[in-house]
Amino acid sequence: MENVNLKINGISVSAPAGSTILEAARIAGVKIPTLCFLKEINEIGACRMCVVEVKGARNLVAACVHPVNEGMEVQTNTPKLLESRKRTLELILSDHERKCLSCVRSGNCELQELCKELGVADEDYFAGERNHYEPDTSAPHMIRDNNKCILCRRCSAVCEKVQTVGVIGPNNRGFATAIGSPFEMGLGDTSCVACGQCIAACPTGALYEKDNTDDVLAAIADPEKHVVVQPAPAVRAALGEEFGYPMGTDVEGKMAAALRRIGFDKVFDTNFSADLTIMEEAHEFLDRVKNGGVLPLMTSCSPGWVKYCEHYYPDQIAHLSSCKSPQQMFGAIAKTYYAQKMGIDPKNIVCVSVMPCTAKKFELTREDEDAAGVPDVDISITTRELARLIRKLGIDFCSLPEEGFDDPLGESTGAGVIFGATGGVMEAALRTAVETLTGEELASVEFTEVRGTAGIKEATYHVAGMDIHVAVASGLSNAKIIMDRIRSGESQYHFVEIMCCPGGCVNGGGQPQVHGNVRNFTDVRAIRAKVLYDNDAAKTLRKSHENPSIRRLYEEFLGEPGSEKAHHLLHTTYVERSVNEI
């Protein structure tokens, strides 16, 4: 692409034509503060934090959306601009509930950070009438508190554009503008899929997951209870960010050590049940292929995706794999197989999951997720909540030793760990399905065609005399494209993996929040996914069916994949919902 030459603060820069001033400034090493801007998602120039002076322009311009021109001269730090940004912050503060000390985002709030950086000295400078709102607690997974909302609209842009759900958006006008759902109904009454991408996008404490850390501590403190924990694959790829590790650090060992110090009776691993999911799902796939079942088979690990399918494609739910998600399979096994093995009443087992996901909080409340007659999983906390718990208990995460997981539900293969990245479930399933179909060992276990952060990936594999067409999609706007193809009958797919969050679980709604100014210039998904693929590559066992603990589980308890018992414990059902349930 052609470049244009411009000057930013007197520094000569050459930037690709079509770049914004913000991007060009980045090249020049000049940081311009932003707040509402999320690259490719929310490019609305609304907050006015990034205003800069362009020589010859009548007004200040928003650097985040203003394109560069040849010969342009930009100033980003004049006294007038610094003053402008400060005043804008002071205006925001005048309509913001400033309970910062008790705020879930304190210390990690983009607004707070900007106030500090730009030297806001008087938060009451423009004091005046404030909007007051009742926080919305109706959803099972999160709270929306408009009192902390600064109307950057990052949440609603993500909801509408990235997830094509659009259950929250700006309502009313002017000073009364507020993010909400139609007719001010609670989020829990809408077709919200609980993905939590809005939370991940929120710069302040207006959106946050329902905190269950106290429930965890209470269970641990209860001597009657045997509390087991299962962290999802993606958690180890991001938890370190909460403790100052660079993005892309694998903290699996420290995480296990931390969980032990928190006081869990057993520290297991969702990777184990990811392997188990593959056993069941690969079997289901082969069964559908051989016996003329509904194809394509679509993965069901992602509860946000499952809920989306139920709301928006209720006519297509037969495509969903009946397999429970790894979280739920884990709980089911913990409260049956493990409970029997240990001689513990399942009622006294508290199964806690640590998930990169907020929809998991919803998933554990679903019907038909109670293998032992009690809920498979009792408490689900996000990666962020785990970090909060670690901090609350004074555990010095960085100096923890690297520890392993407990037996028998802690052993896993490389196939399990890559579940956390888009394409991972597909790859893990292929490793097992192909070997099962051909009866031969794979020359290479890496199915690179389904890797990477592209929203939609397609591949065709020639296996045992047949072409298997697969597709992988992440982010619901991409899922929608795939689903429309399936609904219209034009799809040739046999097997489709869909993850609700763009990039898969590594970028889940429960992961540590990445500030806009980092997110806009960093491929968060790829960096975190690399942790999982590296983890996989370092493992000797990389196929789910080779997991010794899984083999033992089938030998001792379940029988064969897809057996009646497996079906009873590890599979579930879906409900038809509608888009507008009023």
Next chain:
Amino acid sequence: MKSLEELREIRENAKKKTSRYRVHVCGGTGCTSSGSPRIIKRLTEEIQANGLEEDVEIVKTGCFGLCALGPIMIVHPEGTFYSMVKEDDIPEIVREHLVGGTPVKRLLYEETTKADHILPLEETNFYKKQHRVALRNCGEISPEHIEEYIGTGGYEALGKVLTTMTPEEVIQVVLDSGLRGRGGAGFPTGLKWRFAAANEADQKYVCCNADEGDPGAFMDRSVLEGDPHVVLEAMAIAGYAIGASQGYIYVRAEYPIAVQRLEIAIRQARELGLLGDDIFGTGFSFDIGLRLGAGAFVCGEETALMTSIEGNRGEPRPRPPFPALKGLFQKPTILNNVETYANIPQIILNGAEWFASMGTEKSKGTKVFALGGKINNTGLVEVPMGTTLREIVEEIGGGVPNGKKFKAAQTGGPSGGCIPAEHLDVPIDYDNLIAIGSMMGSGGLIVMDEDTCMVDIAKFFLEFTVDESCGKCTPCRIGTRRMLEILEKITKGQATLEDLDKLEELCEHLAANSLCALGQTAPNPVISTLRYFRDEYIAHIVDKKCPAGVCKDLLQYRIDADKCKGCTLCARTCPADAIVGSVKEPHMINQDKCLKCGACMEKCRFGAIYKE
């Protein structure tokens, strides 16, 4: 419509009038409100009763401009002007004038009856300085009959451009005419067209901004009601110039008559093939869709208007990209307002030089103003650019009523400012208005007299912007609110000089930082009143007084004991029982109880109650 000849045939037929009298009755919103439909009904009945159907033609026209005197009725060919016509006057007018041939003098517009003869309307103060280009047909033709428009040369300009001019030539003429956008900012119209013409695209759009939202402005409405075809014709010309085949008119839903006449006009133009495919057999196709605004002032901003047509909340988008590149549905688009379009056909027919011969050096042509507020001749006027405010207010407008003193004129609506008496002689054009701290805006011109409090007026406009702010960008959403709060404090006598500093700081902040023109110009009413009437602000803040006696919190009603006769009327009127006193003794007002409603002062027959 396959050829220009067909058009000319219609025109010739339209000119063949057989009736002796043509009675124009204003069917604009103003006169409709004051009862013109009833006048027309009665007139029709009376004419039938007198068997005059052949001799008298009743034409329901658009606005004549003198709304204050509505309902208005003009009898042609003489142009006899009846004002404030009452239903019951109709039989007399029909009998004396239409049958007898003698105008009913006592019902005529007073000014036209001064001498022993009846003065032609053009020579009255209201009309003699006016020059009607955009309003050329308003009040002259029936807007609901396309033949009448064609009869005055309508669609001739479209025929001319399609058959004899290249798109570039059209743009050059518009450019040479010096026409600038009449919607507010005054951007050269030809330049706008040229930018859009230069951008290649499979589809382009021509939009008309008829979302006239300035409080007190009704220029565009009058054109739409009185001469809707001129807008359609101009848009088709613009479509040809930039290479667009689709137009949209975004019109306020609050203008039902305008909407209805546009619907009729579009239908008639389609029927005659003046809209649609292959116009005049030239292969050029153009059609127009109507979109109704839904009550959001911000939709007058061009990107917001387009966002609204796209079916969204009418929130502005950052520019660039400019609409000429990415406008409606992300396609190259031009947007002009109604009055701008209304000039186009005349410019095409009479030439750029003709248009450029009117006006000032940088502001060519005429400008329509909606004259309102404390002025005798409320109504619509069109004057050459460069006319002074004094000419408009004192001569055309007939001055301030009740012998009060002119204090300021407000132009540009909520984006504009107040012009004080000291600038009454400034020739009005885009640049001069900006230089004196106001702006042309779309043409609302509100006159204020000595009873108007300038802080209260600034507050009024801020209330408007607070209501109309879309809420997208921070400075406008919160900043306008904070400004209003400070103004409220000032009018309540609760503000400090520090608040005033903060107010000025906010003015500067909003002007520089807001996303769109609404927020950028929102401080103008404050800035301009501070510029010319700072002492009034100071009086409110420091002396806790409202010099104009408007801000209730700073007022006290008092009774002049010397004048009070003790009639007790005030005490009986007071809703708060705040007035005490015995019969035939001077009364007193209990200030703690007084609601400052002013009812006592209105009732007092002796002028004994005053406020300070």
Next chain:
Amino acid sequence: MSEKKQTVPFSGTKEQEQALREVIAGHKDEPGALMPVLQKAQEIYGYLPIEVQKMISDQMGIPMEKIYGVATFYSQFNLNPKGRYRISVCLGTACYVKGSGDIYNALMEKLGIVGGECTPDGKFSLDACRCVGACGLAPVMMINDEVYGRLTVDDIDDILAKYE
């Protein structure tokens, strides 16, 4: 804009629903058709309750939140039914300087409601409006389509009495 929540039970008819379906079908495939559809829907029902917005959402495939966001942005759209007699007082500049603010306040007091509300008996609803273009008659108010000009506060009782 003052009150957007719904307070009156919905009582739409089959005929109204049919009319709405036809409107939506008539705007099928038209870009940006939401606004005209909402305007027609309001003509049909008089206001835009949740039931109507749901029908529009389902049939046009537009998220209901987006529709609600649009409906609450424009002051023309009502989420509540209006009174049998809709009073709008012009608060445009010309009327304001001639005292329409006082007229508005007096009406609120007399009717016992604030702007945007409807009296409990469903008779009067009161709104402030922008310039209705009858500046020559300022101050002006409208009751349904009837215009009352050159008003004083004292005129109000007599005018309201006409609607008893």
